[in-house]
Amino acid sequence: MKIKQFEDKFLSHYSYAILSECESKMILIDPARDPKPYYDYAIENNAEIIGIIETHPHADFVSSHLEIHKQASSPIYASKLTRPDYPFLSFDEGDVLEIGKIRLRALNTPGHSPDSICIVLEHEGIDKALFSGDTLFIGDCGRPDLRESGGDVNAERMHLASQMYHSLRDQLMKLSDDVVLYPAHGAGTLCGKALSEANSSTMGEEKKTNWSLKEMTEQEFVKELTSNQPFIPAYFPYDVALNKKGAADFQPSVAQVAISEGNPEEQENIWIIDSRKDTEFKAAHQQHSVNIMEGTKFETWLGSIISPEEPFYLKAKDEATLKALIARTASIGYEGQIKGAYFAGGGELKMEALDLQDFRNDTGKYTIVDVRNESEVKEHKIFKDSIPIPLGELRDRIDEIPNGKPIAVHCAGGYRSAAASSMIEAEKKGKVPVFDIGEAIKQFS
Structure with missing residues (x-):
């Protein structure tokens, strides 16, 4: 038996292949x-993909379950509570899948979503994983607020x-301490708030520390x-619906995006959406960028x-970067929204650098906008009179920022403030x- 963990570091997502070596058969979770890594692993092990298990319709990424189902003629297993649009076999409490000496047992574990399941792997009659x-994550559990609608x-x-x-x-804590825990996400995901950097643990360790x-x-x-859950990106409800429907095939979908210099x-x-470094963007960019x-955190x-x-x-600095970003855009199901993809372009606009000495001498001359998350501001507000607007809400709240004084934007390290300041500049139109x-915010915090 082999368990292979695959990682999408950008979305802090873990997926899995469970391989029965004695039967050369494989189940994906x-x-x-992008299904290619799973196909490559199957070829590498001369194995047949005989099933795909979806633990729930994911909010933060798009799954390839429907594409693999069509390409490999493999059934999709999911809870009947999911009620998906794609053909599936129900996999709920009491249901078991067997390949070789491996038994996969379904547990209904609502909480993150009403239709969530977990899978216990038995090998030679012993619970192993x-x-x-x-x-359940390492150090945390799934948030319960991603399925709210109406x-x-x-x-x-x-x-x-x-x-x-x-x-x-009632379910997971009853498992033996030596059962290895393999979650769908690690640190950095917005599906929880206190996840560990580790990619696996044991139930015993989690019982002691989680x-x-x-x-x-x-x-x-x-x-x-x-309490204190992170914000919910706009694309989350969209991805839940897309995963319940089943996404278009990955490679043909990204190939349809027109690329130009x-x-x-x-x-x-x-x-x-200009993905170049902030220094390059500020030196030359287009209007409405x-x-x-x-x-x-691009996705x-x-x-x-x-x-x-x-x-x-x-827009990206070069063609290779652009192609990589198109694929990453597809990981959240947005590739069909790309009207055109461009590389190596600059623009006629320039964003001036902040005079840090002038700012330091009198911050009151500026309207300061803090685009960190609400929990970050609550923990430590860097400037007493700043206007807190989280980046995820900024587009709908720009009118709250007055035009009377120059605007200075900050986050915790510069990534979010680059996006926020460029958006505010575009919407203020030179006013x-x-x-x-x-x-430079690190000099003040």
């Missing part, structure tokens, strides 16, 4: 959008949090789980600033100077 999806959303959040309390205690498995009342658990034609109602730099901020199904242009404090 929560595959990412738990594939916990977004139910009705009393607070009641739904509280109901799911209560279900999570019981799923963890806050969500500590002894506490249900009321105490619900209060903790529903130069600059896109400027249109006021279509944003240009947002500087979402190529980096580990998150793209899917937070640009709405699902909203067209945009994508007021806009500056990015950038990495």
